[in-house]
Amino acid sequence: MSEAPRPEPRPHRITAHGDTRVDEWFWLRDRDDPAVTAQLEAENAYTAAMTAPAAGLRDRLYAEIVARILETDLSVPALRSGWWYYNRTVEGLQYPIHCRKPAPAEPPALDDRPTDPTAVPGDEVVLLDQN
Numbered sequence: 824m825s826e827a828p829r830p831e832p833r834p835h836r837i838t839a840h841g842d843t844r845v846d847e848w849f850w851l852r853d854r855d856d857p858a859v860t861a862q863l864e865a866e867n868a869y870t871a872a873m874t875a876p877a878a879g880l881r882d883r884l885y886a887e888i889v890a891r892i893l894e895t896d897l898s899v900p901a902l903r904s905g906w907w908y909y910n911r912t913v914e915g916l917q918y919p920i921h922c923r924k925p926a927p928a929e930p931p932a933l934d935d936r937p938t939d940p941t942a943v944p945g946d947e948v949v950l951l952d953q954n
Contacts, residue, residue, distance in 0.1 A: 828865035900940040902926055908950075909940040918953030
């Protein structure tokens with residue numbers, strides 16, 4: 824496979840605000856069209872074939888990047904309206920978890936602010952778990 828698959832242009836007229844234009848690729852928006860699925864599969868196969876010689880390098884780079892990422896991590900907490908807000912990530916999960924904990928009635932001095940929100944007394948409230 825030496826040539827990239829090219830979708831067939833299918834002119835489609837679009838009129839908006841008194842202006843008409845022709846979009847030859849409008850048909851690619853239809854996710855249920857078998858021709859769109861076939862085009863995407865052909866493009867994916869072409870990409871896999873063209874990048875196959877770099878597979879070993881890609882795998883080594885990916886392994887090195889993952890090895891340098893701290894998967895279980897916490898953001899620095901921010902004090903807002905009597906709550907410490909922070910995000911945390913958990914190893915094996917793809918997205919962050921947004922949390923908060925109640926702050927003491929008397930706000931701490933800048934030097935005494937916590938860097939680890941899990942050490943702050945009080946129950947954690949999960950606001951949004953994106954996983």
